[in-house]
Amino acid sequence: MTIQLIDYTAPAYDIPETHLDFSLSPDATRVTSRLKLERRDLSADRITLDGEKLQLESVAIDGEIVGPDRYELTDTSLTLLGLGETAEVEITVTIAPQGNTELMGLYMSGGRYCTQCEAEGFRRITYFLDRPDCLSRFTVRVEAEKDGFPTLLSNGDTVETGDAGEGRHYAVFVDPHPKPTYLFALVAGAFDSIFDDFTTASGQAVKLGVHVDPGQAGRAYFAMDALKRSMKWDEDVFQREYDLSEFHIVAVRDFNFGAMENKGLNIFNSSLLLADAETATDADFMNVERVVAHEYFHNWSGNRITLRDWFQLCLKEGLTVYRDQEFSSDMRSRPLQRIHDVQGLRAIQFPEDDGPLAHPPRPTEYETIDNFYTSTVYNKGAEVVRVLRELLGADGFAAGMQRYFTDNDGTAATLEDFMAAFDFGSAEAREAAFRWYQQAGTPTVTMRREHNAETGDVTLVLTQSQKPTPGQTDKAPLPVPLRIGFLDAEGRTLPLSHNGAASDEHHLTFDTAEARLSFSGAAGMPIPAILRGFNAPVKVDTDLNQEEKLVQMAHDPDPFTRWDTGQLMMAEAMIARAEGQAQAGPPLDRIAQALAGEFDRDDFEPGFVARAIRPASVSELLQQTDTPDPAALFAAQLETRRTLSAALAGQRKTEFARPAPDADSLENEAIGRRALRSTFLFLAAAEGESAAELALDAFHQAGNMTDSMAALRALSEIGGSAFETALAEFEARWKDDALVMDKWFSMQAMAPHDGAERVRKLVQHPLFSLKNPNRARAVYGAFANANPVCFHAEDGSGYNLVADALIELDAINPGTSARIVRSFETWKRFDTTRQAHAKAALERVLAAAKSTNLKEVITKTLGG
Numbered sequence: 058m059t060i061q062l063i064d065y066t067a068p069a070y071d072i073p074e075t076h077l078d079f080s081l082s083p084d085a086t087r088v089t090s091r092l093k094l095e096r097r098d099l100s101a102d103r104i105t106l107d108g109e110k111l112q113l114e115s116v117a118i119d120g121e122i123v124g125p126d127r128y129e130l131t132d133t134s135l136t137l138l139g140l141g142e143t144a145e146v147e148i149t150v151t152i153a154p155q156g157n158t159e160l161m162g163l164y165m166s167g168g169r170y171c172t173q174c175e176a177e178g179f180r181r182i183t184y185f186l187d188r189p190d191c192l193s194r195f196t197v198r199v200e201a202e203k204d205g206f207p208t209l210l211s212n213g214d215t216v217e218t219g220d221a222g223e224g225r226h227y228a229v230f231v232d233p234h235p236k237p238t239y240l241f242a243l244v245a246g247a248f249d250s251i252f253d254d255f256t257t258a259s260g261q262a263v264k265l266g267v268h269v270d271p272g273q274a275g276r277a278y279f280a281m282d283a284l285k286r287s288m289k290w291d292e293d294v295f296q297r298e299y300d301l302s303e304f305h306i307v308a309v310r311d312f313n314f315g316a317m318e319n320k321g322l323n324i325f326n327s328s329l330l331l332a333d334a335e336t337a338t339d340a341d342f343m344n345v346e347r348v349v350a351h352e353y354f355h356n357w358s359g360n361r362i363t364l365r366d367w368f369q370l371c372l373k374e375g376l377t378v379y380r381d382q383e384f385s386s387d388m389r390s391r392p393l394q395r396i397h398d399v400q401g402l403r404a405i406q407f408p409e410d411d412g413p414l415a416h417p418p419r420p421t422e423y424e425t426i427d428n429f430y431t432s433t434v435y436n437k438g439a440e441v442v443r444v445l446r447e448l449l450g451a452d453g454f455a456a457g458m459q460r461y462f463t464d465n466d467g468t469a470a471t472l473e474d475f476m477a478a479f480d481f482g483s484a485e486a487r488e489a490a491f492r493w494y495q496q497a498g499t500p501t502v503t504m505r506r507e508h509n510a511e512t513g514d515v516t517l518v519l520t521q522s523q524k525p526t527p528g529q530t531d532k533a534p535l536p537v538p539l540r541i542g543f544l545d546a547e548g549r550t551l552p553l554s555h556n557g558a559a560s561d562e563h564h565l566t567f568d569t570a571e572a573r574l575s576f577s578g579a580a581g582m583p584i585p586a587i588l589r590g591f592n593a594p595v596k597v598d599t600d601l602n603q604e605e606k607l608v609q610m611a612h613d614p615d616p617f618t619r620w621d622t623g624q625l626m627m628a629e630a631m632i633a634r635a636e637g638q639a640q641a642g643p644p645l646d647r648i649a650q651a652l653a654g655e656f657d658r659d660d661f662e663p664g665f666v667a668r669a670i671r672p673a674s675v676s677e678l679l680q681q682t683d684t685p686d687p688a689a690l691f692a693a694q695l696e697t698r699r700t701l702s703a704a705l706a707g708q709r710k711t712e713f714a715r716p717a718p719d720a721d722s723l724e725n726e727a728i729g730r731r732a733l734r735s736t737f738l739f740l741a742a743a744e745g746e747s748a749a750e751l752a753l754d755a756f757h758q759a760g761n762m763t764d765s766m767a768a769l770r771a772l773s774e775i776g777g778s779a780f781e782t783a784l785a786e787f788e789a790r791w792k793d794d795a796l797v798m799d800k801w802f803s804m805q806a807m808a809p810h811d812g813a814e815r816v817r818k819l820v821q822h823p824l825f826s827l828k829n830p831n832r833a834r835a836v837y838g839a840f841a842n843a844n845p846v847c848f849h850a851e852d853g854s855g856y857n858l859v860a861d862a863l864i865e866l867d868a869i870n871p872g873t874s875a876r877i878v879r880s881f882e883t884w885k886r887f888d889t890t891r892q893a894h895a896k897a898a899l900e901r902v903l904a905a906a907k908s909t910n911l912k913e914v915i916t917k918t919l920g921g
């Protein structure tokens with residue numbers, strides 16, 4: 058059944074007040090709800106509540122138990138009949154959290170109760186209007202055994218606790234802020250808790266709690282610190298304060314996603330909350346910081362202002378990703394953050410936009426909303442907010458954001474409401490900007506130069522084009538904000554004039570299919586960078602020649618541009634090699650020379666250089682090649698790494714001659730130098746066997762998980778006995794630590810040598826289980842997304858391995874199967890042999906699939 062945006066209608070009744078009473082038990086939890094209904098639609102006398110997998114015990118309307126003459130029951134709904142203008146309804150159901158393997162609704166993880174309600178999980182807890190525009194004030198009573206479940210939590214403020222007799226206890230929570238069901242949460246179990254305090258700008262005291270598995274408290278402090286910094290940052294930058302007297306974060310090991318922004322009670326995948334230097338890499342720490350901030354920021358962009366319907370998902374997710382990216386930029390390094398985010402966008406969102414699953418940030422139809430938690434909604438959604446900021450200017454954007462928060466507080470809003478808060482100068486300009494939310498596909502901007510040596514004028518001839526995407530063939534031009542700067546042939550900044558004004562950098566909007574932008578003051582042909590900072594999610598195609606690109610990658614003042622042009626040149630060199638045309642590609646020695654210059658800059662930043670000298674992964678190269686050959690690309694990448702490694706040997710020596718950075722330090726300098734050392738190791742590992750000793754040494758010397766992982770990753774590529782030795786030692790040390798063992802599983806799934814066979818053996822390991830999404834992703838997600846050589850093996854063995862797993866996984870957890878299957882989305886870009894294997898594998902999964910989640914993704918993947 059397809060749900061359409063244009064079919065939206067408001068519910069016939071409001072539910073202003075909701076009382077829930079939970080009597081928790083693993084196989085038979087009793088949930089009693091007391092709802093106050095108020096008619097909205099004058100002609101209504103019935104209401105259809107959502108409900109799935111519930112055992113209905115009783116229904117009472119206005120104080121009287123009623124029979125089936127007053128309701129209609131189906132597998133997915135309960136319709137109450139003959140209602141008046143208002144009604145008091147009491148419904149009792151029983152549910153079995155212990156058997157809930159889908160991890161939606163109320164379930165158990167590690168013997169603790171927890172919930173996940175977004176998007177449509179609440180309907181597995183009780184009958185309700187399970188839709189984001191039904192805002193209700195919740196009062197919740199939770200009762201459980203004292204033994205084993207000392208901590209009881211739900212949204213809002215704790216107003217009462219007590220003994221419930223028979224070894225049980227209870228707590229009552231009131232959340233004064235009306236909210237939709239998807240933000241409901243409940244937790245009960247035994248936790249190690251750490252507490253802290255925060256005082257808001259207006260002086261309100263907030264008690265903060267982070268609750269983790271017993272014995273793990275030491276790994277919770279970083280998240281607590283990140284939370285306090287997030288609260289302060291949202292006050293400083295967006296003037297948003299927290300609005301309850303308590304805020305809790307709970308870590309659970311079994312979770313479908315990263316984390317969830319339930320009002321006042323965020324629930325996290327433990328992989329995105331627990332971190333210390335022994336067990337977490339620097340990348341893990343940065344992810345914890347980012348996700349803690351993300352979920353906290355939802356308190357305004359998502360909770361105080363929520364969504365009218367799920368088509369508006371990008372309103373909370375895109376905006377909140379934008380906010381967390383800005384937070385991370387302020388906490389860490391702005392240029393590095395931009396590079397990190399753009400790399401992610403290009404690796405995941407661009408292929409999505411280019412393939413059968415392409416959709417606009419605001420889709421117009423869906424079958425399963427779970428399938429729309431995509432990179433397009435999240436990451437392109439964030440880029441669109443960035444575009445708006447550029448179009449409006451920093452002040453105009455900031456003023457609009459304040460208007461948005463004020464005007465829509467307490468409502469379920471739409472993207473139209475968001476756009477209405479900004480002053481674009483004209484209705485046409487607003488409409489043009491809004492198209493970013495409505496059109497699918499990544500635009501390509503081309504730039505060609507016309508230079509007049511006599512007048513010194515240069516004209517940039519720009520075009521923009523967008524390919525058709527499934528269901529959307531007509532594309533109108535989009536307003537693309539550009540930041541343009543010029544260099545001369547020696548790499549010096551050229552302050553050219555545009556419309557009479559000279560500047561080192563011109564901020565201009567390109568909003569037509571074609572445009573000619575003229576600049577004066579260029580004696581020779583200048584070298585322009587047109588998308589400095591990458592403030593629009595587009596592909597850029599320029600007429601710069603090799604020499605000009607070498608100048609740009611070495612000298613452009615914008616670090617993003619230097620990184621980007623360097624990456625482009627290295628990718629061109631690798632792809633040319635993979636196609637047996639090394640001569641046609643840019644010369645590696647010149648590239649290496651330009652990269653070496655990064656080490657001598659006054660503004661040398663080790664973390665930046667670590668990324669600049671690291672050539673693209675094979676997965677990234679696959680996206681840039683037609684009919685790619687993964688093995689040939691891998692070989693070309695290895696060759697390129699060897700060349701760079703030799704060319705930068707002096708720089709490597711200098712770095713390793715310095716004392717190692719403090720293993721526990723999370724300062725930029727320490728993180729950056731570890732990243733640089735790890736890149737050097739990555740380059741050297743391309744030597745193969747002869748680098749095994751170096752890598753094993755690095756593994757033994759590692760003083761924290763970052764260094765340990767860098768060495769293990771290098772060993773996984775080299776393979777052989779050194780890799781097996783390191784794996785055995787690692788397992789012996791970490792076998793009792795689930796999060797660390799996820800890394801051990803991933804490393805093997807990503808190893809390029811033994812192919813699918815290694816993974817088939819790996820999943821026989823006693824610690825492997827498909828029931829835990831982290832573990833399933835650690836093996837099959839890593840294999841399908843980060844082992845392109847083996848996943849795309851020509852004999853189809855990689856596709857078949859994943860297909861077998863998907864069939865089994867779908868019966869357990871459709872949310873996770875429908876996500877892993879996305880690794881097939883680029884199947885049509887490969888040769889006919891691989892296409893045939895991929896198609897057969899997908900058809901086999903489709904025939905066996907149980908869930909609509911998985912079926913929807915496969916049908917679109919095959920058909921598009």
Ligand code: TRP
Binds near residue numbers: 351352
């Ligand atoms: N809203 C969550 C976020 O912060 C996403 C999320 C968490 C989710 N759990 C989920 C989405 C389960 C779908 C299903 O981005």
Ligand code: ZN
Binds near residue numbers: 351355373374377
């Ligand atoms: Zn989110």
